Amino acid sequence: MRNLRVMNAALLCAALMCAWSGVAAAWADDKNKSYEVSVYAIRATKSNSTISPELKPIAKSLKQRFNYAGFKLETKKNGKAAKGKTFNAILTSGYKAKVTPLERKGDRVKLRIEITKKAGKKEKKLTSTTVTINSGQFLPVGGWKIDTKSSDVLIVAVSGK
Amino acid sequence: MTDARENMEELLSRVAAGRLDDLTPEQIDALEVYLNDTPAAAEQLAEVRPATDAALGQDLPTPTSTEWENVWGNVEAGVETDSGAGANMHVAPVSNRSIAKGARLWRPAAALAACVALMLVWRVTSKPADAGWEIKLSDHVVVHDLEIYDDGAGFIAFDDDGAAMIWVFEANGSQEGA
Numbered sequence: 001m002r003n004l005r006v007m008n009a010a011l012l013c014a015a016l017m018c019a020w021s022g023v024a025a026a027w028a029d030d031k032n033k034s035y036e037v038s039v040y041a042i043r044a045t046k047s048n049s050t051i052s053p054e055l056k057p058i059a060k061s062l063k064q065r066f067n068y069a070g071f072k073l074e075t076k077k078n079g080k081a082a083k084g085k086t087f088n089a090i091l092t093s094g095y096k097a098k099v100t101p102l103e104r105k106g107d108r109v110k111l112r113i114e115i116t117k118k119a120g121k122k123e124k125k126l127t128s129t130t131v132t133i134n135s136g137q138f139l140p141v142g143g144w145k146i147d148t149k150s151s152d153v154l155i156v157a158v159s160g161k
Numbered sequence: 162m163t164d165a166r167e168n169m170e171e172l173l174s175r176v177a178a179g180r181l182d183d184l185t186p187e188q189i190d191a192l193e194v195y196l197n198d199t200p201a202a203a204e205q206l207a208e209v210r211p212a213t214d215a216a217l218g219q220d221l222p223t224p225t226s227t228e229w230e231n232v233w234g235n236v237e238a239g240v241e242t243d244s245g246a247g248a249n250m251h252v253a254p255v256s257n258r259s260i261a262k263g264a265r266l267w268r269p270a271a272a273l274a275a276c277v278a279l280m281l282v283w284r285v286t287s288k289p290a291d292a293g294w295e296i297k298l299s300d301h302v303v304v305h306d307l308e309i310y311d312d313g314a315g316f317i318a319f320d321d322d323g324a325a326m327i328w329v330f331e332a333n334g335s336q337e338g339a
Binding site: 036038040054055057058061064065066108110124125126127128129130131132133134136137138139140141142143144145157159161 | 307313326329
């Protein structure tokens with residue numbers, strides 16, 4: 001009988017913990033779900049004309065805007081950030097994108113974008129910009145050399161909604 | 162004859178007073194014959210109602226709240242325990258034990274149901290943060306500010322359709338991009 005009561009109490013505690021964690025997670029999720037952020041790290045190259053399947057929808061625009069033939073998706077980072085909170089996306093070759101949602105008006109979203117590169121133990125700031133773009137659509141920012149072995153450059157496409 | 166009649170009336174008075182047990186079988190037989198022969202006496206006896214027991218008419222004291230609590234405590238103890246003091250009360254018949262057992266199991270059952278429900282809600286409502294969405298360049302870009310560090314240079318190029326891109330030249334001028 002005592003064992004049954006102990007088991008009941010344990011199960012009730014587990015249920016309460018589950019309920020609390022669920023509520024807390026839902027609350028946190030709701031808070032962080034204010035903005036979704038997506039960051040693509042794209043390697044632009046002249047050594048080939050390969051285009052990653054994920055980039056096919058914008059391949060024509062990329063070729064028109066950038067003097068490169070191949071565009072390879074190096075990495076893709078998606079996450080959520082509350083208004084005024086920064087989403088950090090570690091890219092490739094020490095590059096990092098910091099995206100801070102600032103405002104949403106209708107189908108437009110205002111973002112603060114900062115690109116940095118790891119230099120030893122420090123982070124070197126390369127560029128920062130504040131832009132307003134269509135919600136869910138991307139702005140390409142690029143031009144940094146990815147490595148010393150090639151002339152490939154990094155293009156960072158950023159979006160928020 | 163008069164004595165016999167008076168005797169019968171005496172017997173009737175005893176019956177009317179509820180003292181039927183005082184009569185002998187012979188007296189009862191005689192009274193029965195008398196009542197059959199004397200309808201008026203039978204009718205008079207039929208209207209007579211025996212006096213109520215004095216004890217039944219008393220206002221008995223009701224149980225106090227403490228006594229009620231003790232009684233309910235004993236009942237609950239008998240329902241919850243299968244052994245020990247509660248078992249001696251025999252308050253829970255065999256057919257009711259399943260009900261009592263079910264009552265004891267509702268907590269773990271409810272806890273399990275809550276866990277399952279929470280898991281289902283979490284699975285349904287949560288969306289993987291890595292899902293992302295299809296890439297499409299914005300055709301309406303407003304650049305509020307742009308800073309290029311480390312002696313680099315940058316420019317903003319707009320397409321005819323309003324799309325824009327930001328291009329950065331590093332200080333060593335290694336790019337030949339846009």
